[in-house]
Amino acid sequence: MKKSFFRALVLTLTLSVHFFYAQDKDAPAKKSQLGFAQIDFLSIDMPDMNEPNMDFTGIHYNLMLNDWSYAGLGFYGAVGGIRGGFFTLGVNAGVKYDITDKLFVDTGIHFGGGGGASAPDGGGAFILPHLNLGYDFKHFSVTSGWSYINFFDGGTINSDQFYAAVHIPLNFNHTDFDQKENKYTFEDLKSSDWNKKSNRISLMVHLNNLSVKGDSQFSTGEAIKGRTIRLAGFEFVSFLDKNWLFFVRADGAFDGIPAGYMDIFLGGGYHLSMNKNRTNLQAKFGIGAGGGGGVDTQGGFLIYPDITLEQKIFDNFYATINKGFLMSPDAHFYTSTLGFGLKYYVDKEGTTSDFVTPKEFKLKGIQTIVKQDWYLDASRNGGFEQDMHQISLQVNVFLNKYVYAAGQTSFANFGDAGAYAEGIVGLGVESNRFFNDYISVYGQLLGGAAGGGGISTGQGLIVKPSFGVDVKLLNNLSFRGGIGYVKARGGQLSSAFANFGINYNISMLTGR
Template identity: 70%
Template structure:
């Protein structure tokens, strides 16, 4: 993950800067390419794979939703981090996370890409027997440009333990967005256009009121969440969120969800904004009744500006599990750190 970057104030998001104005400045340097993808991945379980009680899983399809982030070392080589959670096919709770590297090949005037990658990581839950949890992930994908920097990706590969105790073939589809950031020199040429893109990073504490549990009872549950919003234009954003229970006797509960939101302009002396968002994805564990794992989570809230980059954030909403009993009102409170980065093309 990139830990150093050049940035501007969040309020500069979607501001277009003439390339001529950036020449001979600190922005006149080689750009750094990154990509972000949301995807659906199907695991077709094969071999002697089984649940922890010994029941065979072979023939089942485990459906996953997740997120992948790539950072390029040069024009071809990249490293990635990828996380997924199951939402259908088995009891809720299966999740995995991988890190790895890959090779990127572009063709058709950069409209078509082929990527080969290999990852190592950990996975388990949902009753799936992955032994110690160590998994490997070889994969091949093809990407086709559909608009601007947006590509549709189709991938095929394997997800397995090294000794094939758990073995599955993978087939998935995703939407990937490429960004050339922090510089105006792209492929040894000067970019034609540059614009600041807004990012919000949010740390918050969620409180689920009377969260329904397996066993027919309910109890309040609390979790800590990290959410990242990438603004697609000045007011609409794509969001990714991961959360982990920290109070309420649900210690293994976790969420991995994505979605869209809208945020108002600042008002009340440019100190306050409001937002609305709908997130959905995988959740499970900790005895929370989420069925096979798919949840939907709409919410509303308010940001109060403290500094140019820092805000207080509060919200409330409703979370519902498909196929499970979880159906709760929730509230949250936290902090956001906002900035914009330069995107060139």
Template identity: 70%
Template sequence: MFNNIIKRTLIVCLILSVHFFYGQEQLAIQKTQQGFGQLDFLSIKMPSDEANMDFAGLHYNLKINQWSYAGLGFYGAVGGIRGGFFTLGINAGIQQKITDKLFVDAGIHFGGGGGASAPDGGGAFILPHINLGYDFKYFSTTAGYSYVNFFDGGTINSSQFNMAVQIPLSFKSSSFDNLEKEYSFEDLQNSDWNINSSRISLLVHLNNLSVTKGSYKGNTIRLAGFEVNSYITDNIFFFVKADGAYHGIKAGYMDIFLGGGYHLSMNKNRTNILAKFGVGAGGGGGVDTQGGFLIYPDLSLEQKLFDNVYASINKGYLMSPNSHFVTSTFGFGLKYYLDKDGINSDNLSFSKGRFKGLEAIVKQDLYLDAQRDGGFNQNMHQISLQINFFLNKYVYGAGQTSFANFGDAGAYAEGIVGLGVMSNRFFNNSTSIFGQILGGAAGGGGISTGQGLIVKPSVGINYKLSDNLSLRGALGYVKAKGGGLSTTFVNVGINYHFSFLSMKK
């Protein structure tokens, strides 16, 4: 009888062990992606004795291993006479330690862009650098030599000193295959996800600039764009905001801001007041912002509609520091709050978590015989960044920004948003297809977009290379409302995708 008891005990332990390990295997595995944000500055010598163009950059890089990195970056003019000059590009580089604190940072940035009637040619440029850096633990500084060349018919070619600040910005993620998987709070307590949550918000909005001084005085410039807020504490956050004009002036105006703010909640977290202040670059479309440097104080009021979705209205100012260009701003939008990466919060109680999908796509577009303002057609190429946030397993919201880099349209840029649908993977879990329709602001570079409103439907295919990377190709059509642009386009790119934990009450 004693032997039977032992046998039964062993069988029960075996069943419980199998159940335990099976449960562990099914729970989404947490990964930590190391990365860093960078702010950098360089002053570019311009041709024909023109004043230097001061260039400020905002980048995010992923650490591939201990000594190499790759990522994306924007640049905008903040000094000189080329306000409205913007670029987008890809980064790649190495960081090699000399001592525990001292290191060498060498890399290259390739991209496209231009604006403000600058001699940028097609917009394609390279910007290599070699810097000496020092690690202060919570941030690093680097400085050294850089070289910039707008090589596709442009005449901007300069060597200069550059300096940068780098801030570690890592994030938690899981496989994209875990998209929309849901777990109870109790399940997640016994996992690596039992850490403090972090909060971000995503805002899609329309903004109106009522010009009170400077270019287009008395007119209203209508903008469309997006804003991302990341919370450092429950009340303090930093934000990145980008907008482009779609009505009211000739196409081509855009702005990008980086700033911080304070968040005050009331009415049981149903109502929020946000005070913000940002600095950045803006111009184009005939708007004279001189060097391009702008400031942006703003006050927003938000009201909860359902779950984590809020309606937002904002009132503020957008202006150059010397008041050469001044506008009063008024806008409205929809905001979505996310509590992510962990299950613990000081102010909120969660009941479950769901894994949401995110895709970051870098691609090269070809517009076939793009219609120009001069009444002729010519191929135009552009580099594009698209971010997809999955609303459920098949439907995603998308935001895209693009800058011309070949085809004699260096000042052309787009900022568009929309919706898409994606299929399940097939062919041995390697391939998926998608369709999307995006619309928003575009202009510059002599491309015939009227006041700037375009629509871009497309279909395409993803082919999985690894857990985080896919090849991506698409075929589509672009049409400008009020302009002559009406043509087919194709693109190919790299899709970096993952899922992240989003907690629910």
């Protein structure tokens, strides 16, 4: 009897353990965020009556906060006139009110900072309200109406003008940030809302070399031909299907010319995979805005044809080499490009893919931070010091539970340095939350290109360490503050700084 009881007990425990470990892990809650991308255009009447209008175009992304209001971020760049190299960054907020099923009113305001190209931008701070009437064509919307722009911190750009925009729905799925790095199998997810086709994206950091050719020149008339402008930047690619893609890329100069040159491009391309997806070839064409650093790009409108070869090195990381041209359409500014980069591919928000058969799924933490920087006694080219403020956007992608890769761009908005901008990348570390899951601390080291606005950055290379605290406000929203130090290589900028802002935290499902 004792032996029978003992055997039954062992069998029961064994089956119980097997049953316990065989259970599927609960799938993460899938949350959908509605949003839309926006491309807009306005032609600004400049203060000097003898100067042509500055054509201004923007790229934005807005989150729908509810059925009728939205908020987001946007960049602007000059593409017409004589102010090539004039760029801004800002935040958007607005209301969309439906009149009928198709007709709606769109009104809102953009607040930002920036400038450049010796324009009368003052400290760089500006407002841009608009009032538009729009029509919904289902897959996109078109709006047009009135806008007003005012560089109010000592600038003299102040104008009413016609405003037009295109809205393209662009939604995404996510879950809570505190679930980052959780792993799942297909069995865990096959009965959940995540079991659908994934979307492929890629992120790349790169160095690009512009070999200047033709009759390219500085704004002073001095020839640039023969120089090499060295840029650092990043590129974001999203795939429409297995072959076609669209991309956004931004670069800033750190060597070869005076600091201040940058460019931003939006475009499309074709992707061809070979060698069992270990080797890729991409042909891309972009249009955008560029200038600064004394380079004469006329109105700033540039085109960018490019061919990129990619080779897998490990996991989802690829080494890249690209060759192409960056130029104005009339070749007034004309360069040949050669670049090298490191690219990371992600299949997100689903369990199946056109490219690979994912064997494992993981939630990757992503932080989008909008903040205001305050540089104490920022050194100027004139040999004096003055505080400078800038609006800044930083995106963190977590490589594991604590370490993240960061990209940051910033534009001056107060302190008489309207043309100053930064484009920097690096690594950071963030702790788990403590004090009842409300507070975490972080430290990071970023570096890259910066210049313009009379700030003494030499040829543009800066290093920027910092640390700070993150305080939870809502489930995916927190307050972020920090202090740090910025140092320019080859320039006099050597300042302590402080910043504060808002951090939007989410986790996205990725497969590999």
